[in-house]
Amino acid sequence: MTTSRVPRAIALAIVSASLFSLAGCGQGGAQPAGGMPKPEVAVATAASAPLPLQLTYTARAVGSREVEVRARVTGILEARRFVEGSAVKAGDVLFQIDPEPYRAAVAQARGELGVERASLDEATRNRDRIVPLYDKNAVSQRQRDEAVSAYEVAAARVAAAEARLKSAELDLGYTSVRAPISGLTSREVRSEGSLVQAGGETSLLTRIVQTDPLYIEFSLPEQEAALLRARLADQATRKNLLVTLLLGTGEHPEKAPVTFIDNAVESASGTVIARAVLPNKQGALLPGQFVRVRVDGVALEDVVAIPRKAVMMSPQGAFVWVIDANEAASFRPVQMGRGADEQVVITQGLGAGERYIVEGVMKVAPGAPVTAVPAEPVAREAAAQPLEPRAKDPA
Secondary structure, eight states, rough: OOOSSHHHHHHHHHHHHHHHHHHHHHHHHOOOOOOOOOEEEEEEEEEEEEEEEEEEEEEEEEEEEEEEEOOOOOOOEEEEEEEEEOEEEOOOOOEEEHHHHHHHHHHHHHHHHHHHHHHHHHHHHHHHHHHHHTTSSSSSSHHHHHHHHHHHHHHHHHHHHHHHHHHHHHHHHHHHEEEEESSSOOOOSOOOOOOOOOTSSSGEEEEEEEEEEEEEEEEEHHHHHHHHHHHHTTTGGGGEEEEEEEETTEEEEEEEEEEEESOOOOOTOEEEEEEEEEEETOOOOOTEEEEEEEEEEEEEEEEEEEEEEOOOOETTTTEEEEEOTTTTTEEEEEEEEOOOOSSEEEESSTTOOOEEEEEGGGGOTTTTTTTEEEEEOOOOOOOOOOOOOOOOOEE
16 A cells, blocks of 8 residues: 555544654764664564463353142142252152051052952853863853953953052052152242142142252353354364353362254344253352353464454554564554454454554654564453444545
8 A cells, every 4th residue: 555545534633753862862962874774673474373262251150950749630739848948859758648548549459450350250160161062062152252252351350450559559649749859849839728629720839949050141242152052062162162250159079061053043132042051069159149250262263363462553444553564664454353351353454464564653753663582472252342333544
């Protein structure tokens, strides 16, 4: 780009800086032969490389399983056998429904089964007596068929009686309402003495939330969700896709691997839901708690990132000073992408292998030669920031 295209504001600033430098040199004493020395500037070479990102979001803890504890039989609620809000284990008795009617039903079913078995024994003996006589032509075909049919009917009645007994025993077992999962209980919905009905609104007794492991759910923009989804789909990188919880007291010691990213964008917010699974054996976090999370293991592949201080701003947009093969400085309009702690991604205007000025830009003028010295390298460690708006071309 030629000097005639330099914006007026930039040109005035450069001329002022040059005059200021001349004045300062005049006060300092005699100049070396040949005029002003070439200004010394710190220069770095742009390179295309991965840029690690640390994405930070607001998240919410959610129970990995949430179940409703309901009565499966109808009866009077006799007792509650847990402390509201306490931790319970799968199989613990939470409520006791009056079992007496169901004990009576079990006894009745057991008696009916005895009667049917006695009938089956009689039918078996009769069949075993008739069938050999039929083989000897001592009885008719009809008598044989009646004996065999009576036996089959008796066997079927025994099977039905056994099923009724089993059903009655299940109902009796359901009078002890047990926890289906381990977790934290909520308050009781029905108190002792209440009539609960299976399958009705009164069947709900309490709720249990499993807190180990705990789900950490957060929303992220669609572009960042695409980055995470690509890492999650790759077996080699998904193990490094971890979430760190940022609490008021510091970082949580346990890392939560990302296990799920939704395949749909919420129309209201334009974000995508993601989930990480956090071990929570000590119960330090509770369902519904809001936390800050940082997602590690995400990087932008093959991008040109330079220090922020190398990027100048003008009314026409962002630009950097570049050094050509003749060791002369010239300014270059650029467009910026995602920012990092000390770096910013250059999406247009600066390519890999080009040299740019990091420090000492106030000493240079367009087309003027400079003395380039290597700048100190900047580590590519990023705490992701929102995408910056594209700068306008100064020209």
